[in-house]
Amino acid sequence: MREGLTARQTQILKALIEEYIEMAEPVGSEALDKKYSLGVSPATIRNEMVTLTKLGYLRQPHTSAGRVPAPVAMKFYIDQLMEERQMSLADEVKAKEEVWDSRNDLDELLEEATKALAERTRNVAVAATDQGKVWHAGYSNVFNSPEFSDLRICANLFSFLEEAEKLQELFFEREGSGSPIDVLFGEELGWPELNPIGIVTTHFKAKGINGALGVIGPVRLSYPTIIPVLRYFRNLIEEVARA
Incomplete structure (x- = not known):
């Protein structure tokens, strides 16, 4: 449990984040009371949400009575609260079959792996090497997320993806957390311009070259699903x- 909560x-925060990931809209106390067995009244949930907002874990959009999680809450959820949903063995085998024929050519391998990763995560997938090469896949997946109904945000995301630097x-240049x-x-x-964006990254080494793999989408990415998939693809490439 995070110090101070x-x-x-913590239970209310976990439920609120999972509801937000699923529904893509601010979450109110009534929704949490109806859907989750929290064992307390809506009024108590509401009071705790006010406290969590004061502590910086939740935010209240101007146009809504509900709350959305702040980045610190999402990190806490990912690090300590979420339960990962592993890929099925059948899906692992299928992914390996999709990239196997490209095993002798790293560029081709990363191109195929990026396509397969985008298909499974239903978001944008990116691969890169520290030699400056970049692969993208899954651009059309962006339009599945309500956050990207704002064309300005879409334009900013696509512009970012085209900027190799x-x-x-x-x-490769930013100081990471040290986590895999x-x-x-x-x-x-x-x-x-990229405030609504969430990014999950990992690094690999293949054929003597340092590379990175990432999934990019809204802040409310389905981290319990995406993190195990990204981990599998990193290991698969190697x-x-x-x-």
């Missing part, structure tokens, strides 16, 4: 490249 606050900075899987938010990166 009670067990009840920014991607190199993101993957890193989660970042546009807000943290100091790029205001394994297939050795074959």
Whole structure:
């Protein structure tokens, strides 16, 4: 449990984040009361949400009575609260089959892996090497997220994906957390035009080359699903490249 939060606050925060990831809109106390067995009244949930807002874990959009999680809450959820949903064995085998024929050519391998990763995560997938090469896939997935109904945000995201220098900075020049899987938010990166963006990254080494793999989408990415998939693809690239 995070220092300063009670067990009840942690339980409410977890439920609110999971509801937000699923519904893509601010979450109110009534919705949490109806859907989750929190064992307290809507009024108590509401009071705890006010406290969590004062502590910086939740935010209240101007146009809504509901709350959305702040980046610090999402990081807390990812690090300590979420339950990962692993890929099925059948899906792992299928992914390996999709990239196996490209094992002798790293460029082709990363192109195929990026396509397969985008298909499974239903978001944008990116691969890059520290030599400056970049692969993207899944652009059309952006339009599945309500956050990207704002064309200005879409334009900012697509512009970012086309800027090789920014991607190199993101993957190879920025000081990471030291974790095998890193989660970042546009807000943290100091790029205001990318505030609604969530990014999950990992690094690999294949055929003597340092590379990175990432999934990019809204802040409310389905982290319990995406993190295990990204981890699998990192290991898959390294394994297939050795074959």
